[in-house]
Each structure stands twice: as structure tokens, then as C-alpha cells.
Amino acid sequence: MKRRHLHLILTVALIGVLLLVLWWADRHLGEFPLRVARTGAIYVVAAVAYNLVNGITGQFSLGPNGFMALGGYTTALLILPLQQKQFVWFLEPQMWPFNSFSFPWYLFGLALLLAGVVGALGALVVGIPSFRLRGDYLAIATFGFGEIIFVLANNLIPLTNGPLGMKGIPEYASVFWCFGTAIVATLVVSNIANSSFGRAMKAVRDDEVAAEAMGVNVFRTKMLAFVTSGFFGGVAGGLLASLITTISPTLFTFAMTFNLLIIIVLGGLGSITGSVVTGLGFAIMSEVLRVVEAPIDLGPIHIPGVAGMRMVVFSVLLILLMIFYRRGLFGQFELSWDWVLSVLRATRGVRKWKQERKTESS
Amino acid sequence: MTLETLIQQLMNGISLGSLYALIAIGYTMVYGILRLINFAHSDIFMVGAYFAFFFVAVFHLPWAVSAILAVVLTAAVGMIVDRAAYRPVRNAPRISALITAVGVSFFLENLGLVTVGARPKAFQRPDVMSKVVPIGPAAVSGVSIWVPILSLALLALLLFIVHRTKVGMAMRSVSTDIETTRLMGVDVDRVISYTFAIGSALAAAGGIMWACKYPQINPLMGIYPGWKAFTAAVVGGIGNITGAMIGGFLIGLVEIMTVAVLPGLSGYRDGIIFTLLLVFLLIRPTGILGEPLKEKV
Known part of the structure; x- marks a missing residue:
């Protein structure tokens, strides 16, 4: 059997086992652990794609929160039930065409796909000016993009309902949707990373000038990585909107990007499986670390709980x-x-060697 | 628009622009030397405002003394940040230094939130700043007059340091070629430390004046001024001190005048500046005064 076939079979088997585990977990675990797991899976989707840009292509982007916002709003607008839409937009009427339709549950996949497309378009718009230049312009441009999205989300009331955001988004993002998307994202990104495109990306990361001299189209390589990350960022945002059922502009601030940055750095810049492990781990860790925000009693010493301590811990960690x-x-x-x-x-x-030694001595 | 409001808005724009210029210099100097976007610079600006706040409101020191103490302390904070966080990653890949900078920025913001709280504090400004001064037909507040004057004085002092002193010469030399400068016997780490001190001192001065202009301070107050100042540095030509000043005034005027001319856009105020940044990257990425990037292989 060829090695590639073996790998394929093993991968399919692993996914099968994972789905069985999920099926079991969905039936037997409580609401809270499942929620943490779904959040973790969404982190994986966003982090794996983010790592393609920062770790594998070596371009410093601060954009995921912007792409997630695009995807989150797209999904929310598509799947929010019509009745809920009328209820949410009570100050100003919602703009056409979103006020005239709503996707039923079986089109949730299509909504996520469109969220990804919108995210990818956003990446295209930021990528074209930034990648014409060398250096760190991408960091500035992506941050600026996130802020522009924030400003638009706050002001375009007929489209986004402004600072109030939307509530009552149907919770279609089940365990299967979240983990299914995470599996797809991981497979797609790792296949890109192992293809000739991926080798071009790594070449650009290690030495851009040398890569160009070897005939790599640097602009197109960077764009491919960035647009892919925009796509999955959008999908992750859509899932997140459906998971927490309400969205507002403050959900997608820079703190979101910061969390993803910690995930990919902790997992190893350039390691996709690393991002998968730490993405899931981060969701658990940020629940566990709530301890540092709770009041602590050490006999006579009483330390009052401080909200926001977790972020201090995370930034020191980074x-x-x-x-x-x-x-x-x-x-x-x-x-x-x-x-x-x-x-x-x-x-x-x-084991074999130990056994042989044992038989020899006896 | 009447002449009166035009003068008021112009003065408003110039004073805002001079603050952006003060902050932008810190970014552009560090970038010129280390090729590092110092994300923490905007939070150093916030730290400066808080120091002044505490000296005035808690220790009841006279205003001028508090301001000077705050500037000196903030300069020290800038040097500590460089020593503790940036120097260890200086020889690491560029992306590591950038991530460290983001980490320091987030650390300062959240430390502020944890220690002084998220609630905005009222900043007591000196009486000179709140006095109303007549200019022609318009009545302009003292802040809009004093801020540009003080800023221009500081900018002149900075240009003197950079172009007429030995430290300044060392800085210019390091920004041209760090390795050669080291071989000439210059203590590069110390020059970088001074660069952080000067940049942070200017940011602190900017922060204190910002707090006089908008007398409410909170731990996240640095984020927007910081990024707009960075935009100013890019628009002026990153790495170029005069460019940062020009960029700062330009950004301040554009921000105030768009809102003054088209009040309907006031909600989009922050978005306009970032759109300008994207447009600039597209048409003139090296900025107004920037030289074309040379490639070293």
C-alpha cells in the first residue's frame, strides 16, 4: 500500500472516531462543557487560518477580528428570522433586501459559505494595497480595516442596527457544525501548506527576495494565504454569531485578534496542528483562569477578585x-x-528489544 | 460656515494635529532605528496622562511640577519597556518583536484597567487652558492656543537634540546602519534606550496636553490617538521626523475639517482617518517625505 493511501485511510478513520466521540458528547455532556468545546472549535477555525498568514507566510496581520465581524454580520443578517428582524430594527427600518427573506435551518451551511466569501472579499480589499509593499504595512492596514468595520457597524443602522446589534439569532451552530467546520478548515489549510503554494509561502517567509529571485510570485502567494484566512475568519465569525445568538460591534474588537495571536504563538507559529491543540486548549484555559478573577481567601489574607486580571495574565504570558x-x-x-x-x-x-534481553538473561 | 467657526475649527485642528505630531515622533524614531512598530507607544501616552493626574489630584503638587515629573517618569517607563521586553527579542525574527510589542500594549492597557479601573477620571486642567481667548471675531479656548505653542517648542527642542547633539548624531547613525555604528564604537543599546526615553517623554507631554484638551482619562484613551498618530507617521513618511510632524498636522486638520464641513459624517470620524491610511498605502506608500525603500540583499 502506498504511504499516501495509508495516510488518507488513517485520516478518514480519525475523523470517523472524532465524529463518534462528538455524537457521544452531544448526548451525554452538559450544556456548559459543550459550549466551551464549540467555542474552542471556532477558535480552531480562525486560528488555523490566521496561522497560515502569520506563521507560514510570515506576514504580520492583525485582521482576524475584522473578517470575523464581516462573517458574523453576514450570517446574522441571513439567518435572523423575519419576525425577529422587525423586532430588532425598531428605530429605523431594515434595508432591502435583508428585510424580505431569511434562511431556514437547512441553508445554514450556505449562510456560512457566504460569510466566508464576504470575509475573503474584505481580505482582498486590504491585501491589494498592503502587499504591494514590503515590510509591516499589513499590520497597520489590517488594524485600520478592523476599526473601519467597527465604525461602519456602529453607524450603518439600516444594515447592522448600530451599537445595539442583533439578538435572537437562531443557534444552529451545533457541536457538529463547529467541529465539522474545524475539521474542514484544518484539512484545507494543511493541504495548502503542504502543496507547492505552501512551499512558496514558506519561501516568502524565510527570505522574500530570494523567493522572488527563484520565480515565486510573492504578491500572489501572500494574497492566497491572506484571502484564505479571510474566508475562514468569516466562517468562524458566522459560527460565533450563531453560537452566542447575539452580536454587536463590541464582540469583534481587537481583543479577539489578541486571543487568536496567543493561540497561534503558543501552538507554534507555522504549526497547524499546534494551533488546533492550543485553540481547543485556550477555550478551556480561559474558563479555568477565571480563578484569578475570583476573590481568594488565604486564611488571614483576603485578596478581592479583580475583573480583567485574565487579560493581564494572558499579555504577560505572550x-x-x-x-x-x-x-x-x-x-x-x-x-x-x-x-x-x-x-x-x-x-x-x-519492547521487542527488552523482551529479547529478558529471554537472554533468563 | 462663518469666519468665526472656521477660525475655531482651524485652531482646533491645529492643536489636535500638534498632539498627533508629538506622538507620531515616538513611532517614527523607533521605526527608523529598529524597524519595529512600537504598539505600546499609545499606552505610554496614557501612562503619562495618568502620572500627571495622580501628581495633581492625589499628591496636590503644583501643575508645572507634576507635568515635568510625569514626563520624566514616563520616559523611564519607556526605557524599562525597551530593556525588559524589546531588547531580549532584538535578534529574533521581526514578527517576534511585533508580537512582543502587541503584548506590551495589551499588558499596559489591562494593567491600567485592573489597577485604576475602567471608569474615566476627570482631569483637572490648569486655568490657563480653560480661559477663552479672542482671535479676530472668534473666541478660542486657551487649550487650542497653548497646545500648539508648547508642542512646537518641544518639536524644536527635539530637532535640536537630533541634529546638534552627540546623542542625536548617534541616533541618526544607528538609523542609517546599525552594524557599522556598532563597529565605530557606539553603544547601540544605550542609544536605543535614549530613543525610547525621548519618544516616551514626547508621548507623555502629548498625553498630558490631550488630557487638558479632552479632560477625561481612562486606561484605553491611548488607542485611537496612538493609531492616528501612527497613520500620521506613515503619511509623513515613516522613519522621517519632519515627515511625522507634517503628517500629524495633516491628520489633525483632516479629522476636524471633515467633521466641520460635513457634520453628517461625525460618526464616521475614526473611519475616515483609517481609510485615508489605506488610500495612502495604495498611491504613495513611502509617505510625503519618505524615500523609496532600498533593498538590501
Whole structure:
């Protein structure tokens, strides 16, 4: 059997097992753990795509919150029931055509797809001016883009309902939708990273001038990475809107990008499987870390709870990671079938060797 | 628009622009030397305003003393940030330094939220600032007059330091070629430290004057002025000090005048500046005074 076929079979088997686990979890776990898991899966979607830009192509983007906002609003506008729309837009009428239709539940996938397309278009608009230049202009342009989206969301009341946002968005984002999207995003991004496009991206990251000299179209390579990340950013935003059922401009502030930045740095810039692990881990960790915001009683010493302490901890963590542990948990290493198989083979070899030694001594 | 409001708005725009210019210089100097976008600069600006606030409101020091103490302390904070966070990642890939800068920025903001709280505090400004001064037919508030005057004085002082002193010469040398400068026997780390001190001192002065102009301070007050000042630095030509000044005044005037001429757009005020940034990146990425980027292979 060819190695590629083996890998394919193993991947399909893993996804099958994962779906079984999800099916079990969906029936037996409580509302709260499932919610954390779904949030984690959404982080994975956004982080994996973000890592394609920051880690694999080496371009510093601060854009995910803007793309997620685009996707979140698109999805919310498409799936919000008509009755709810009339209820939400009570100050000014909602603009055509969104006031005349609403997607039923079986078109949720289409809504997410359109959210992704809108996110990708946003990435196209920011990418074209920024990638004509070398250097860090992307960081500034993407931040500016996020702010423009924020300003528009606050002011275009017929489209977005302004600062009040929308509520009563149907909660279609089940465990299966969230994890299904996460699996698709991971597969798509890792396939891009392992293709010739991906090698071009890594070449651009390591030495842009050399890559160009070798015939890599730098502009197109960067655009491909960035537009892909815009697409999945939009999808992740759509899922998030449906998960928490309300959206307003403040949901998609820079703090969102900051969380994703921690995820990809902790997982290892350039490691897709690293982002998957830390994306899920981050959702759990930010619940666990609520401890630092709760009041602490140490016998006579009483420390009152401080809201916002978690973000202080996270920012210190990010700085320390950058200074002392720059490669993150995974570095640029990927959990691959080759690696898993070689580890298995090695442990079997050791066991065999131990057995032989035992029989020799006895 | 009447002549009266035109004068008022012009003065308003110039004073806002001079503040942007003060902040923009910190960005452009650090970028010129380290090729690093110092995201924390906008929060250093906030720290400066808070120092002044505490000296005036809590320790009841005279106004001028508080302002000077705040500027000096903020300069020290800038040096500490450089020493503690930026120096260890100086030889790391560029993206690591940028991520560190984002981390420092978020750290300062959230530390502020945790320690002094999110509730805005009322900033007591000196009486000179709130006095109304007549200019021609218009009555202009003292802030709009004093802020540009003080800022221009500080900018002149900065130009003197950069072009007429030994430290300034070292700075210019480091920004041209860091390796050669090191070989000439200059302590590059110390020059970078001074650069952070000067940039932070100017940001603190800007922060204090900002608080005089808009007398409400909160831990997130630096974000928007900071990014607009950065836009100003890019528009003027990043790495170029005179460019940052021109860019600052331009951004301040554009921001005030668009809203003055088209009041319907006032909600879009912040969006206009960032759109201007994208447009500038598209048509003239090197800024007004910037030289075309040279490539070193």
C-alpha cells in the first residue's frame, strides 16, 4: 500500500472516531462543557487560518477580528428570522433586501459559505494595497480595516442596527457544525501548506527576495494565504454569531485578534496542528483562569477578585513566550501520520528489544 | 460656515494635529532605528496622562511640577519597556518583536484597567487652558492656543537634540546602519534606550496636553490617538521626523475639517482617518517625505 493511501485511510478513520466521540458528547455532556468545546472549535477555525498568514507566510496581520465581524454580520443578517428582524430594527427600518427573506435551518451551511466569501472579499480589499509593499504595512492596514468595520457597524443602522446589534439569532451552530467546520478548515489549510503554494509561502517567509529571485510570485502567494484566512475568519465569525445568538460591534474588537495571536504563538507559529491543540486548549484555559478573577481567601489574607486580571495574565504570558519560548509548544513541527507511525515503530522496537534481553538473561 | 467657526475649527485642528505630531515622533524614531512598530507607544501616552493626574489630584503638587515629573517618569517607563521586553527579542525574527510589542500594549492597557479601573477620571486642567481667548471675531479656548505653542517648542527642542547633539548624531547613525555604528564604537543599546526615553517623554507631554484638551482619562484613551498618530507617521513618511510632524498636522486638520464641513459624517470620524491610511498605502506608500525603500540583499 502506498504511504499516501495509508495516510488518507488513517485520516478518514480519525475523523470517523472524532465524529463518534462528538455524537457521544452531544448526548451525554452538559450544556456548559459543550459550549466551551464549540467555542474552542471556532477558535480552531480562525486560528488555523490566521496561522497560515502569520506563521507560514510570515506576514504580520492583525485582521482576524475584522473578517470575523464581516462573517458574523453576514450570517446574522441571513439567518435572523423575519419576525425577529422587525423586532430588532425598531428605530429605523431594515434595508432591502435583508428585510424580505431569511434562511431556514437547512441553508445554514450556505449562510456560512457566504460569510466566508464576504470575509475573503474584505481580505482582498486590504491585501491589494498592503502587499504591494514590503515590510509591516499589513499590520497597520489590517488594524485600520478592523476599526473601519467597527465604525461602519456602529453607524450603518439600516444594515447592522448600530451599537445595539442583533439578538435572537437562531443557534444552529451545533457541536457538529463547529467541529465539522474545524475539521474542514484544518484539512484545507494543511493541504495548502503542504502543496507547492505552501512551499512558496514558506519561501516568502524565510527570505522574500530570494523567493522572488527563484520565480515565486510573492504578491500572489501572500494574497492566497491572506484571502484564505479571510474566508475562514468569516466562517468562524458566522459560527460565533450563531453560537452566542447575539452580536454587536463590541464582540469583534481587537481583543479577539489578541486571543487568536496567543493561540497561534503558543501552538507554534507555522504549526497547524499546534494551533488546533492550543485553540481547543485556550477555550478551556480561559474558563479555568477565571480563578484569578475570583476573590481568594488565604486564611488571614483576603485578596478581592479583580475583573480583567485574565487579560493581564494572558499579555504577560505572550511577552514571556516571545522572550523565552519563541518556538511555542510545537515550533514548526506538525503532528503527522509519518511521525505517529515512526513513534509507534520505535516503541515496538524497544519492547521487542527488552523482551529479547529478558529471554537472554533468563 | 462663518469666519468665526472656521477660525475655531482651524485652531482646533491645529492643536489636535500638534498632539498627533508629538506622538507620531515616538513611532517614527523607533521605526527608523529598529524597524519595529512600537504598539505600546499609545499606552505610554496614557501612562503619562495618568502620572500627571495622580501628581495633581492625589499628591496636590503644583501643575508645572507634576507635568515635568510625569514626563520624566514616563520616559523611564519607556526605557524599562525597551530593556525588559524589546531588547531580549532584538535578534529574533521581526514578527517576534511585533508580537512582543502587541503584548506590551495589551499588558499596559489591562494593567491600567485592573489597577485604576475602567471608569474615566476627570482631569483637572490648569486655568490657563480653560480661559477663552479672542482671535479676530472668534473666541478660542486657551487649550487650542497653548497646545500648539508648547508642542512646537518641544518639536524644536527635539530637532535640536537630533541634529546638534552627540546623542542625536548617534541616533541618526544607528538609523542609517546599525552594524557599522556598532563597529565605530557606539553603544547601540544605550542609544536605543535614549530613543525610547525621548519618544516616551514626547508621548507623555502629548498625553498630558490631550488630557487638558479632552479632560477625561481612562486606561484605553491611548488607542485611537496612538493609531492616528501612527497613520500620521506613515503619511509623513515613516522613519522621517519632519515627515511625522507634517503628517500629524495633516491628520489633525483632516479629522476636524471633515467633521466641520460635513457634520453628517461625525460618526464616521475614526473611519475616515483609517481609510485615508489605506488610500495612502495604495498611491504613495513611502509617505510625503519618505524615500523609496532600498533593498538590501
